Amino acid sequence: MGEAFGSIGDPLRSLPETVAVSCLGGTTDLLVHVVCRDTGHLRVLTLQSFTSRPEVSRIETSRVFSFERSGLPVDRGA
Template identity: 55%
Template sequence: MATLDQTDCEILRILQKNARIPNKTLAEQVGLAESTCLMRVRRLREEGVISGTRTVVDAEALGIGVQAMVAVQLRSHSRTTVEQFQRAAVQRPEVVACYHLGGRTDFLLHVTVRDPAHLRDLILSAFTARDEVQQVETSLIYDQQHTDAWPIYPEARAK
């Protein structure tokens, strides 16, 4: 894994807030020559520190009327069972995030659907109907806020 210096960290902070910032502007903000800044960004991509960019889309514009978090508890915890459920969950277009957890809940799924009937059908057909699923609990999302960026802890990476 790459070792990040303060300049790399500053580049990452800026890119997380605006991935489409022109290289010239980015270079000015971090105090580098344009060519040096471009080389650093390329290195961060090549080393996997930056793995892509993201586009934020309005959910309602996509026909999404309801979002929910679905907590899933499995009957058993063999590697095969866990991997089988995870593969099935992420193949569903309604599942936008799948978290494998420790503790009482095995998986937490962020799902997006058209309406409550679509949510009910998804829960019944895609989750509770699966043999490996013991229990499902659904919580509706009323609102969501995201931060612009991940925190950067360069000291912890150096160890």
């Protein structure tokens, strides 16, 4: 993640609910994949860990109802 996102990326990656943090191009800067036990947990997490940060001006959440891996390998190199 670029230096500009370091101040927010490291704390978000350290959350126990965080699966992955991706730096994006376009109108959305970050995609944070989290796992929560229910919508109440998601609400508390977003309020306490995301919207309370000065770097965050807008947040959008989406729920995943099903997930299936493609089986394609992921290159984790630099």
